[in-house]
Amino acid sequence: MTPSTRDTLMAAAAELLDEGGLEAVTLREVGRRAGVSHNAPYKHFADKEALLAAVAARELTNQGAALAAALRQDPSPETILRSALRGYVAWALAHPARFKLVFGFWSTNSAELAAAADSTRTMLIDVVAAAQRAGWLPAGDPERLTALLQAVTQGAVDLAISGHLEAQGKGHASPDDLVDDLLDHLRASARVTSRV
Amino acid sequence: MTPSTRDTLMAAAAELLDEGGLEAVTLREVGRRAGVSHNAPYKHFADKEALLAAVAARELTNQGAALAAALRQDPSPETILRSALRGYVAWALAHPARFKLVFGFWSTNSAELAAAADSTRTMLIDVVAAAQRAGWLPAGDPERLTALLQAVTQGAVDLAISGHLEAQGKGHASPDDLVDDLLDHLRASARVTSRV
DNA sequence: ACCTGAACACCGTTCAAGT
DNA sequence: ACCTGAACACCGTTCAAGT
Numbered sequence: 001m002t003p004s005t006r007d008t009l010m011a012a013a014a015e016l017l018d019e020g021g022l023e024a025v026t027l028r029e030v031g032r033r034a035g036v037s038h039n040a041p042y043k044h045f046a047d048k049e050a051l052l053a054a055v056a057a058r059e060l061t062n063q064g065a066a067l068a069a070a071l072r073q074d075p076s077p078e079t080i081l082r083s084a085l086r087g088y089v090a091w092a093l094a095h096p097a098r099f100k101l102v103f104g105f106w107s108t109n110s111a112e113l114a115a116a117a118d119s120t121r122t123m124l125i126d127v128v129a130a131a132q133r134a135g136w137l138p139a140g141d142p143e144r145l146t147a148l149l150q151a152v153t154q155g156a157v158d159l160a161i162s163g164h165l166e167a168q169g170k171g172h173a174s175p176d177d178l179v180d181d182l183l184d185h186l187r188a189s190a191r192v193t194s195r196v
Numbered sequence: 197m198t199p200s201t202r203d204t205l206m207a208a209a210a211e212l213l214d215e216g217g218l219e220a221v222t223l224r225e226v227g228r229r230a231g232v233s234h235n236a237p238y239k240h241f242a243d244k245e246a247l248l249a250a251v252a253a254r255e256l257t258n259q260g261a262a263l264a265a266a267l268r269q270d271p272s273p274e275t276i277l278r279s280a281l282r283g284y285v286a287w288a289l290a291h292p293a294r295f296k297l298v299f300g301f302w303s304t305n306s307a308e309l310a311a312a313a314d315s316t317r318t319m320l321i322d323v324v325a326a327a328q329r330a331g332w333l334p335a336g337d338p339e340r341l342t343a344l345l346q347a348v349t350q351g352a353v354d355l356a357i358s359g360h361l362e363a364q365g366k367g368h369a370s371p372d373d374l375v376d377d378l379l380d381h382l383r384a385s386a387r388v389t390s391r392v
Numbered sequence: 393a394c395c396t397g398a399a400c401a402c403c404g405t406t407c408a409a410g411t
Numbered sequence: 412a413c414c415t416g417a418a419c420a421c422c423g424t425t426c427a428a429g430t
Contacts, residue, residue, distance in 0.1 A: 037397075038423095042423095043393080048423065144377065147374060151351030154351035158299065158347075158354065178340075184385075185381055235404090235405075236413080238404095
């Protein structure tokens with residue numbers, strides 16, 4: 001079962017992305033690595049952007065699959081939530097160029113990408129709602145609370161990748177630390193709310 | 197007092213950035229708009245990246261100046277903090293391409309950029325520390341709490357720009373809403389902590 | 393159906409030359 | 412000191428042609 005040219009092209013693109021960032025991904029080099037001519041990609045993708053969107057969609061789909069797998073193990077909502085956010089952070093730090101790509105293409109209208117993002121978000125919202133019922137997260141619209149958690153995770157990774165977390169003095173806070181800090185504050189906030 | 201060619205070039209670059217994003221900024225078009233040849237920029241900037249870094253640094257410096265001005269009015273730390281974060285969000289939403297540029301260049305080693313970022317961060321930390329002393333924010337390392345606030349702000353803007361906040365159902369949470377949510381939770385958390 | 397080679401327009405950058 | 416025009420290498424994309 002030899003991989004299709006399409007898969008070979010996507011693999012080459014991902015490889016170049018990891019090695020030298022988005023600017024290193026040229027169709028000509030992708031073709032070279034895939035062992036085809038510099039315009040063979042046009043037989044499999046509409047243009048360069050479509051190839052990149054496909055790579056981004058695959059990353060996001062993998063991300064969603066990992067979360068779905070964690071859900072199937074059915075531990076506590078807290079465990080799932082923490083490990084989901086940690087998994088996202090770990091992936092982003094290990095492959096910053098892919099992270100930037102996925103994120104840069106979120107706005108582009110790729111049906112595949114939108115579907116993957118939506119599926120992941122829905123799973124997250126369910127976990128958050130379960131954590132709220134357990135009194136582990138403060139009450140309120142679960143969609144909005146999920147957005148807050150996604151925002152911290154996204155922002156913490158951004159700060160880390162751009163080196164603005166190491167710039168700190170003793171703190172040396174990692175993205176995971178910031179996510180944990182928020183979760184701790186939210187738990188404390190949940191206790192206040194439930195008392196009132 | 198006619199503006200220097202250097203300033204004209206930076207203005208043209210910022211204009212193109214706002215109009216068509218980073219990909220619309222070509223040295224040739226910058227030169228065209230500035231009324232000089234396509235390689236005149238090389239007499240004022242080392243290369244294209246240096247021109248973009250200068251534009252990014254100016255944006256960040258303006259941001260810092262706005263915060264400094266707010267500090268001079270000396271209202272309560274809560275007011276300063278809220279308006280500082282709101283100001284940042286408003287700027288990012290009004291000029292998403294500049295926001296992406298500044299952020300994408302944070303990692304690049306531009307002394308001007310690093311200095312501007314550091315100055316702003318220091319001011320923010322002071323405000324956070326003051327808010328902590330007022331019992332309005334939970335205790336703990338002010339640098340780390342500032343990083344948390346920056347992460348949420350950054351991430352909320354990212355989500356908004358990429359259209360993943362409007363994707364929400366009824367919520368329709370804006371970045372400002374998310375930042376406010378965080379501040380509310382932190383205030384609640386501060387009350388818990390002070391009671392223990 | 394899939395691939396190739398030549399060609400086109402565009403870009404960043406360099407260089408010799410002008411004032 | 413600042414600017415110009417020609418030139419070079421590179422890229423995305425298109426097209427006619429091959430199997």
